[in-house]
Structure formats: structure tokens, C-alpha cells
Amino acid sequence: MTHKLSKTDRIMKTIRHIPMGKVASYGQIADLAGLPGRARLVGKVLREADAELSLPWHRVLRSSGLLAFAKGTKQAIAQSELLQKEGVLISHCRVKLDHFGWRPSIETLMMLGF
DNA sequence: GTCTTGACGTAAC
DNA sequence: GGTTACGCCAAGA
Numbered sequence A: 001m002t003h004k005l006s007k008t009d010r011i012m013k014t015i016r017h018i019p020m021g022k023v024a025s026y027g028q029i030a031d032l033a034g035l036p037g038r039a040r041l042v043g044k045v046l047r048e049a050d051a052e053l054s055l056p057w058h059r060v061l062r063s064s065g066l067l068a069f070a071k072g073t074k075q076a077i078a079q080s081e082l083l084q085k086e087g088v089l090i091s092h093c094r095v096k097l098d099h100f101g102w103r104p105s106i107e108t109l110m111m112l113g114f
Numbered sequence B: 001g002t003c004t005t006g007a008c009g010t011a012a013c
Numbered sequence C: 001g002g003t004t005a006c007g008c009c010a011a012g013a
Helices: A007-016 A026-032 A039-048 A074-085 A106-111
Strands: none
Touching: A007 A026, A007 A039, A026 A039
């Protein structure tokens, strides 16, 4: 079988599984995608991905809940707006992972191939 | 096949 | 919690 999904494909699939109102870090996405430590790959995928893919990029942040982009950038603002619209509270470009951090359930983990 | 880049992570200070 | 430095590895040229 030569139809193994590319690493990038797995990442995109994982991102689509992020529930609304929750946020996940790049490292977590990579880990769930079966690529522990490959957080940079996640970023690369999102950058190359189009908006038509329905990838909730705004639900992906850096570690510790910091926004994925530097403050002042157009996307950083858009991200905070989108997150707050989903019910995620942001304080100083930071998201409280204690309350909004994505906690994948067992079924979700199995669905991702765990 | 080699070099460069990259929506990052973690450690150290 | 901010900043600096280094590491990791896939994809593109």
C-alpha cells in the first residue's frame, strides 16, 4: 500500500478535529498527528494551506497559550477576534489553557489513529 | 543529493 | 513571564 498519508496531511486532519471553543498548541497538534516534536511542520502546513480547506488555524497557538503571531500583525488580531467569537477569553495576547485548552477524549484519540 | 527555510519547543538566565 | 540560543525534521529550490 503506497497510500500512507503524508505528514502534512495527518496534521491538517488533526487540526480539523479541534472542537470549537477550544485551542491547541502546535506541539499538541504534531503529537496528536503522530509527529512528536515536529511542531514546525504544523506551522508550515498551515502557512501553505488555503482558507478553503476549512482549517481552524485560529485555534492553534504557541505553547503556553501565547498567540501564534506577534502582536500588531493582521493575523494576530484576526485570531484573537475569532477565538473570542467562539467564547475563548484572551488576556494580553494570551489564552488561558487551563480553561480553553483542548483536552482530546479517548474516542478522539482513537479516531486520530492512536 | 545538498542547502536553506520555517504559523515551533524547550531550556537557560 | 520575556528574551536568547539551540535543536528537529520535512519540503522546496
